[in-house]
Amino acid sequence: MTELHLMEKIVSLAKRRGFVFPGSEIYGGLAGTFDYGPLGVVLKENVERLWLQMFRDDRDDMHGVDAAILMNPKIWEASGHVSGFSDPLVECGKCKKRFRADHLDGSRKCPECGGELGEVRQFNMMFKTHAGANEDTSAVVYLRPETAGGIFMNFKNVVDALHPKLPFGIAQIGKAFRNEIAPRDFIFRLRELSQMEVEYFVAPSGWEQAFEEWRKMMHLFAEAVGLPQGMVHELEVPTEDRAHYSKRTIDFEFDYPFGRKELWGLAYRTDFDLLAHANASGTELSYLDEETKEKFIPHVIEPSLGVDRTVLAILSSAYREDDMNGEVRTYLALAPRVAPVKAMVSPLLKNKPELVAKAREVRAELKRVHPAIAWDDNGNIGKRYRRQDEIGTPFCITIDFDTLGDPSTSSGQERPDLKDTVTLRHRDTGTQERLTIPEVAERIRVAIE
Numbered sequence: 001m002t003e004l005h006l007m008e009k010i011v012s013l014a015k016r017r018g019f020v021f022p023g024s025e026i027y028g029g030l031a032g033t034f035d036y037g038p039l040g041v042v043l044k045e046n047v048e049r050l051w052l053q054m055f056r057d058d059r060d061d062m063h064g065v066d067a068a069i070l071m072n073p074k075i076w077e078a079s080g081h082v083s084g085f086s087d088p089l090v091e092c093g094k095c096k097k098r099f100r101a102d103h104l105d106g107s108r109k110c111p112e113c114g115g116e117l118g119e120v121r122q123f124n125m126m127f128k129t130h131a132g133a134n135e136d137t138s139a140v141v142y143l144r145p146e147t148a149g150g151i152f153m154n155f156k157n158v159v160d161a162l163h164p165k166l167p168f169g170i171a172q173i174g175k176a177f178r179n180e181i182a183p184r185d186f187i188f189r190l191r192e193l194s195q196m197e198v199e200y201f202v203a204p205s206g207w208e209q210a211f212e213e214w215r216k217m218m219h220l221f222a223e224a225v226g227l228p229q230g231m232v233h234e235l236e237v238p239t240e241d242r243a244h245y246s247k248r249t250i251d252f253e254f255d256y257p258f259g260r261k262e263l264w265g266l267a268y269r270t271d272f273d274l275l276a277h278a279n280a281s282g283t284e285l286s287y288l289d290e291e292t293k294e295k296f297i298p299h300v301i302e303p304s305l306g307v308d309r310t311v312l313a314i315l316s317s318a319y320r321e322d323d324m325n326g327e328v329r330t331y332l333a334l335a336p337r338v339a340p341v342k343a344m345v346s347p348l349l350k351n352k353p354e355l356v357a358k359a360r361e362v363r364a365e366l367k368r369v370h371p372a373i374a375w376d377d378n379g380n381i382g383k384r385y386r387r388q389d390e391i392g393t394p395f396c397i398t399i400d401f402d403t404l405g406d407p408s409t410s411s412g413q414e415r416p417d418l419k420d421t422v423t424l425r426h427r428d429t430g431t432q433e434r435l436t437i438p439e440v441a442e443r444i445r446v447a448i449e
Contacts, residue, residue, distance in 0.1 A: 007257040010319055011186055013330065017391050019043065019315070020187060032183030032191035039391055040311070042340035042372065044194075047310055048173055050224055050337060051196045054217065055303070056171040062198070063158055064171050067150020070131060070141050075149050078280035079273065080244055081126060085145055089123035089181050092116070100181045125178045127191075143177035148302065150174070151199045152273045156285055166287060166298060167210055169200035173307070185258050187308040194307035199269075201287070201298035207268055211248065214303045215266055218252060225310065226335030228317055231255040232263065245272040254313045263313055264305040271297040314338060318392060324430055332392030333428055336447040341374045343395040343444055344388045350377035354406075359399040362422060362437055366397070369441050370448060389427055394447060396425040397440055 014020040019040035023033030036044055056062040076082050088101035094115025101120045108117050127143040130136075144150065151170045158170055173196050183189045202210045215234075222232045237249040246267045254263040274297050278285040288295045318332040336342060345363040347355035356377070366373045374393065376384045381398060388396050405419030424440050425432045435443070 006316075006319065007186070009330075010257065010315055013319070013332075013390065014040070014186075014315065019391075020311075032180055032189070034187050034190065039340040043314070043334075043338060044307060044311055046338040046340070047225055047307060047314070048194075048196065051221065051305065052171070052173070054221055054224065055196070055198055056169075059169075061164070061168045062171055063162060063164065063168065065151060065154045065158070066174065067147070067154060067172060069144050069175060069177075071144060071149060071153065073141050074280060075153065075277070076126065076142055076145070078276045079149060079152075080276075081142075081145055081149075082124070084244060085126055086122040086124045087181055088120045090117045090120050093118055098181055103182065123179075123181055125180065127177045127179050144175075145178055146176050146304075147172050147174045147195045147197045148199060148273070148304070151197065152277055155199075155201070155274060156283065159287065166289070167200060167202040167206060169198045171196075171198045173197075185256070185261075187312050188256065188258075188261065190308055196305040196307055198301075198303045199273075200301040200303070202301060203289075204271070204296065204299050207270075207299050207301060210301045211266070211268055214301055215250060218264060218266060218303055218305070221305070222252075224335070225314055225338050226318065226333075227254070227313055231313075231317055233260065243267065245269045254309075254316075256313065256316055263309050264303070267302045267304070269300040269302050271299050273300060274298065320428075329386065329389060329430075331389035331427060334392035334394070336394045336444075337449075339392045339394055340372065341388070341391060341393040342370045342372045342448055343397055343440075344374040344376050344384070344393050345397045346376050346381065346384050346399070348381060348398055348400040354404060355399055355401070358403055362397065362399055365437055366441055366444065369444050385425060385430075392427070394427050395440075395444060396427070398423040398425070402434075 017039060018037035021035045021037050022029050023035050024030045056064055089098055090101045091098045092110035092113060092115045095110060095113040097110065097112050099111065104111065110117055126145050129141055129143065130139040131141045132139050151172055154170065158164065173194065176193055176195050178191060178193070180189055180191050183191055200210055200214065223229070231254055233253045235251040235253055237251055242249045247270050248268040250266045251262045252264040252266070253260050274285045285297065286295045287298050314334065315332070318334045320331050320333050322329050343366060345359055345366065347359040349355055363373055363375055376387065378384065385396055399422055402418035403420065403422055418434065421434050421436050422440060423432050424435050424443065
């Protein structure tokens with residue numbers, strides 16, 4: 001399977017099974033926008049919950065905020081976004097289409113029509129709008145290009161409210177907006193995206209230790225969401241390629257079907273942000289160490305993770321095709337912790353009330369372990385399995401006549417030893433085993449921990 005073909009299959013499955021839909025589709029779409037469907041919403045939420053658990057809730061030194069998307073435009077002037085948040089743009093003199101110059105490998109020919117490309121110019125990627133009734137320069141605001149700005153705006157508020165001791169961090173999940181010149185590669189490069197970011201404040205002398213701790217945490221998170229270790233790579237970004245605020249950056253890259261690309265980033269931002277905002281606003285943003293009585297501007301370590309790129313990495317690495325019983329089977333080998341559906345319960349036959357009633361009872365019992373326990377009685381049992389495989393459901397549980405202790409089995413023999421047992425089928429191998437209902441509940445509980 002070629003990489004391009006694989007990507008096409010992932011995009012097709014994502015739409016067919018309700019993970020990701022094209023944005024504004026019935027009106028011809030809008031480039032760089034996608035909508036998460038019923039299963040995609042849950043997958044995305046599972047990723048975010050796991051991040052919140054690992055990066056915020058399981059730690060004693062982390063706090064959360066949810067900052068506004070619209071902020072005073074002076075924030076983006078102080079941070080350097082108004083003057084420097086740009087990509088190199090070229091325009092074709094013939095067809096007038098625009099492209100990112102750094103995506104053209106130095107070619108002067110238009111990739112669409114072969115016409116001559118114009119000179120490279122810088123294009124600011126921030127979305128501009130107006131706040132209030134006036135539409136003049138005094139009312140200009142921007143949709144935030146990153147979530148970090150809202151965290152820095154609330155540094156003083158968090159310190160005054162909670163009096164945390166250094167080192168401590170502020171975490172946020174939220175939307176960011178970038179007017180990409182050429183959005184592409186499905187949900188990899190979007191104009192509206194979700195970010196999971198931490199700004200971790202440290203004493204200037206403690207940045208290296210904190211940087212290493214967060215580097216390890218990001219690898220642990222990759223493992224937790226099911227990304228294969230061999231597909232995640234670290235790239236030490238050289239000085240000339242780092243953002244203006246960074247003294248050290250590691251890009252965590254992933255082997256997507258369209259090549260190795262940036263997945264997440266870890267940056268040492270020094271004291272650039274707090275110092276810039278202190279100078280621009282005239283507000284004191286230093287930190288007073290109560291023990292040493294030393295006052296200083298904290299330095300910052302920033303682990304930044306894109307939700308959409310994480311979801312795409314999960315879908316890409318989980319996509320599988322194999323031969324099962326002479327048929328090609330497509331399935332998603334999702335880690336149980338992020339799988340939208342943890343298990344499916346099904347009566348062997350839907351026209352047997354006693355089987356349906358028992359299956360409902362079993363599902364209610366398993367939903368005590370986790371609410372994402374599906375019900376499926378549509379079609380034969382093989383088709384039900386295939387549907388669940390394709391959406392990544394780790395387990396399928398079938399209730400049959402043996403579960404009832406009924407002699408109406410294929411052998412016609414009563415099997416009292418099988419009463420109140422069910423068939424548990426494993427997604428990745430298709431193997432089945434006979435277990436009691438408490439044993440099935442424990443299997444699910446262990447898998448999603």
